[in-house]
Amino acid sequence: MISVGIDLGGTNIKAALVHKTDGFIDTISLPTHAEMGKDHVFDRIAMAIDELIENNDVKPIGIGMGLPGMVSLDRQTVKNPPNLTGWKVENVSKELKKRTGLDCVIENDGNLAALGSARFGAGTGFDSFIMITLGTGVGGGIIFKKKIYRGTTGMAAELGHVIIDYHGPLSNSNTRGGIEAYLGQRFLSRYAADRIRQHPDNTLFKTFSKDFDLLEPVDLYHAAKDGNELAIDILKKTGEKLGYAIVNYVHILDIKKIIVSGGVAKAGKFIFEPAKETASQLLMPPFLEGFDIIYETLGNKAALLGAASLAFEEL
Amino acid sequence: MISVGIDLGGTNIKAALVHKTDGFIDTISLPTHAEMGKDHVFDRIAMAIDELIENNDVKPIGIGMGLPGMVSLDRQTVKNPPNLTGWKVENVSKELKKRTGLDCVIENDGNLAALGSARFGAGTGFDSFIMITLGTGVGGGIIFKKKIYRGTTGMAAELGHVIIDYHGPLSNSNTRGGIEAYLGQRFLSRYAADRIRQHPDNTLFKTFSKDFDLLEPVDLYHAAKDGNELAIDILKKTGEKLGYAIVNYVHILDIKKIIVSGGVAKAGKFIFEPAKETASQLLMPPFLEGFDIIYETLGNKAALLGAASLAFEEL
Numbered sequence: 001m002i003s004v005g006i007d008l009g010g011t012n013i014k015a016a017l018v019h020k021t022d023g024f025i026d027t028i029s030l031p032t033h034a035e036m037g038k039d040h041v042f043d044r045i046a047m048a049i050d051e052l053i054e055n056n057d058v059k060p061i062g063i064g065m066g067l068p069g070m071v072s073l074d075r076q077t078v079k080n081p082p083n084l085t086g087w088k089v090e091n092v093s094k095e096l097k098k099r100t101g102l103d104c105v106i107e108n109d110g111n112l113a114a115l116g117s118a119r120f121g122a123g124t125g126f127d128s129f130i131m132i133t134l135g136t137g138v139g140g141g142i143i144f145k146k147k148i149y150r151g152t153t154g155m156a157a158e159l160g161h162v163i164i165d166y167h168g169p170l171s172n173s174n175t176r177g178g179i180e181a182y183l184g185q186r187f188l189s190r191y192a193a194d195r196i197r198q199h200p201d202n203t204l205f206k207t208f209s210k211d212f213d214l215l216e217p218v219d220l221y222h223a224a225k226d227g228n229e230l231a232i233d234i235l236k237k238t239g240e241k242l243g244y245a246i247v248n249y250v251h252i253l254d255i256k257k258i259i260v261s262g263g264v265a266k267a268g269k270f271i272f273e274p275a276k277e278t279a280s281q282l283l284m285p286p287f288l289e290g291f292d293i294i295y296e297t298l299g300n301k302a303a304l305l306g307a308a309s310l311a312f313e314e315l
Numbered sequence: 316m317i318s319v320g321i322d323l324g325g326t327n328i329k330a331a332l333v334h335k336t337d338g339f340i341d342t343i344s345l346p347t348h349a350e351m352g353k354d355h356v357f358d359r360i361a362m363a364i365d366e367l368i369e370n371n372d373v374k375p376i377g378i379g380m381g382l383p384g385m386v387s388l389d390r391q392t393v394k395n396p397p398n399l400t401g402w403k404v405e406n407v408s409k410e411l412k413k414r415t416g417l418d419c420v421i422e423n424d425g426n427l428a429a430l431g432s433a434r435f436g437a438g439t440g441f442d443s444f445i446m447i448t449l450g451t452g453v454g455g456g457i458i459f460k461k462k463i464y465r466g467t468t469g470m471a472a473e474l475g476h477v478i479i480d481y482h483g484p485l486s487n488s489n490t491r492g493g494i495e496a497y498l499g500q501r502f503l504s505r506y507a508a509d510r511i512r513q514h515p516d517n518t519l520f521k522t523f524s525k526d527f528d529l530l531e532p533v534d535l536y537h538a539a540k541d542g543n544e545l546a547i548d549i550l551k552k553t554g555e556k557l558g559y560a561i562v563n564y565v566h567i568l569d570i571k572k573i574i575v576s577g578g579v580a581k582a583g584k585f586i587f588e589p590a591k592e593t594a595s596q597l598l599m600p601p602f603l604e605g606f607d608i609i610y611e612t613l614g615n616k617a618a619l620l621g622a623a624s625l626a627f628e629e630l
Binding site: 070079142144150152153155156157158159161162163164165166167173174175176177241244247248249251252253254255256281282283284286287289 | 477492
C-alpha cells in the first residue's frame with residue numbers, strides 16, 4: 001500500500017510517496033511561496049503530488065498532510081496556521097481533493113512527527129511516548145497506546161508552552177517562562193550570546209562578537225565537542241531546563257519514554273545528559289522505572305513519514 | 316444495582332452502600348487504627364462492610380476502594396501507600412475477598428475523586444475534565460472521554476508535582492517548585508504566616524501570633540470574607556500559582572474543564588477567580604474556548620462515590 005505524505009511549512013513543501021512497510025519511495029521538495037497566497041500554495045502541492053505519481057507510475061490510496069496550526073477534529077480543516085500568509089479557516093482536504101482527486105487527511109505537524117517516529121523511527125519499540133520537537137519553536141506530540149493523543153479539540157501536546165518558571169522570560173506566546181523561551185532556537189542563541197559577551201577571551205566571543213545574530217545552536221555544539229567549557233555549560237543549563245519540562249510531562253501523563261527530535265536536538269548529549277540527570281533527580285521515584293530520553297534520528301523525515309502513515313490509518 | 320464504596324485514609328475508613336443511579340443508601344465512618352497493622356485494618360474494613368450489608372439487607376455486586384498510593388494496572392495491588400504503617404506491596408482485593416466473599420477493585424483516591432465527580436458531581440456534564448484535589452497535599456485525576464486516564468502504569472495525574480518555578484520551594488517530594496509547595500495546606504499556612512508576621516496591626520496577626528501553627532486556610536477564607544485585605548492578597552497570590560499549574564495541565568492535555576475539590580478549595584472565589592484570571596491571560600488563545608474552573612461541592616464524598624462507581628464499571 002502506498003500513500004502521499006506532505007509536510008507543509010512556511011518555507012518549503014516536502015512531498016513523498018511512502019510504502020506502508022518499506023518507507024520512502026520518492027521525495028520532492030519545493031519552495032512554498034506562501035506570500036503568493038493560499039490558492040497558489042494548494043496548486044503547488046497538487047503539482048508536486050502529480051509529479052511524484054507520474055514519475056513512479058503508482059496509485060496512492062490518498063494524501064496525509066502535516067502543517068503548523070490547529071487542525072479540526074475531523075482532520076480536514078486548519079485554523080490560522082502560523083507562517084502561511086492569508087490562511088484563516090481552510091478546508092485543506094477539500095482543496096486537495098478538488099485538485100488531485102485523492103482523499104486527504106491533515107494533522108498538526110508535531111503530532112505527525114510523533115506518528116512518524118512511532119511507525120518508522122525511534123518510537124517503533126514503544127506503545128506510548130512523548131515526542132519533543134526542538135526547532136525554531138518547541139512542539140511535540142503524544143503517542144498513547146500506539147495512537148496520537150489529541151485531547152478534546154485536537155490541540156493537545158503544546159509542549160513548548162509548559163511553564164517551568166512563572167516569572168521567567170517570554171517567548172512567542174503569552175505564556176511566560178514556557179520551555180520554548182529557553183529551548184527555541186532564537187531564545188537559546190540569545191541566552192548563549194549573553195553568556196558569551198561576558199567572556200571576551202573565549203573563542204566563541206572572537207568568532208561571533210562582530211554579529212551575535214549569526215550564532216546558532218549548532219555552533220555551540222561544535223564548540224562543546226572541541227571542549228569549550230563555556231559552550232558545554234550553556235548547553236548544560238539549557239538541558240536542565242528541558243529536564244524540568246520533562247518532569248511536568250511525565251507527572252501528568254505517566255508516559256516515561258521521551259523522544260527528542262529537531263535542530264537543537266543535534267546538540268546531542270550536551271543537552272540530553274543534563275536533561276536526563278535533572279529529570280531523574282526531580283521525578284517522583286516510581287516514575288523512574290523505565291524512564292528514558294531517546295534521540296530521533298529521522299529528523300525532518302519523521303513528520304513526512306507520519307503524514308503518509310496518517311493516510312494509511314485514516315483513509 | 317448496589318455496590319460498596321470504601322475510602323481508606325490514614326485516619327479514617329469511610330464505607331458506603333451506593334445505588335448506581337440514586338447514590339448513597341447508607342454510610343459508615345470509623346477510625347483506621349493504621350498503627351495496629353494491615354491485617355487489623357483489613358478486618359476493620361470487612362467489619363464495616365458486613366455491618367452495612369446486615370443493616371440494609373442488600374446484596375452488593377462488589378467493592379470498589381480508593382486509597383493513597385500507586386495502584387497496579389490490574390487494580391488489585393497497592394504499593395507503599397503513604398500514611399498506612401507497614402504496608403508494602405499488598406493485594407488488597409485478595410484480602411477483602413477472603414474476608415467478605417465479595418470481589419474488589421482498588422484505585423488511587425485522586426482518580427476516584429474524579430470518577431465520583433464524573434458520575435455524581437460537578438463532572439456529570441462533561442466528557443473530559445481535570446480534577447484537582449486541594450488538601451493536605453495536592454492531587455487529582457484526569458477524566459478523558461468519560462474514563463479515568465491512567466497513563467502507562469496507573470500513575471497519571473500527579474498534578475501536585477507539576478513544576479511552576481524550578482527554583483521554587485520544596486514540598487513533600489524531590490520536585491522543587493511544584494504546585495503542592497504553594498497550595499498544600501501546610502505550605503499555604505506557612506506562606507500566610509510569613510506574610511502575616513509582617514503586618515502586626517492585622518487582626519490575623521493578633522489572633523495567631525501566639526501560635527502560627529494553628530493558622531489554617533479556612534481562617535484566611537473567613538478573614539477574606541470579612542474584607543481583610545491581607546488575607547485576600549494571600550489567597551490571590553495562591554490562586555495565581557494554581558493558575559500557572561492549570562496552564563500546564565491544559566496545554567499538555569487539551570482538556571479545558573477544571574474541577575477543584577477539597578479543603579483549600581473552600582477558600583472559593585478568593586482562590587478561583589485569581590486562578591482563572593491568571594490562566595486566561597497565559598493560555599494560548601485557542602485553549603480559552605470552553606475553558607472553565609468549577610468547584611466540586613461533593614467534597615470528600617466524591618472519592619467514596621467514585622469507589623462505588625469503579626465497582627459498577629469494573630466488576
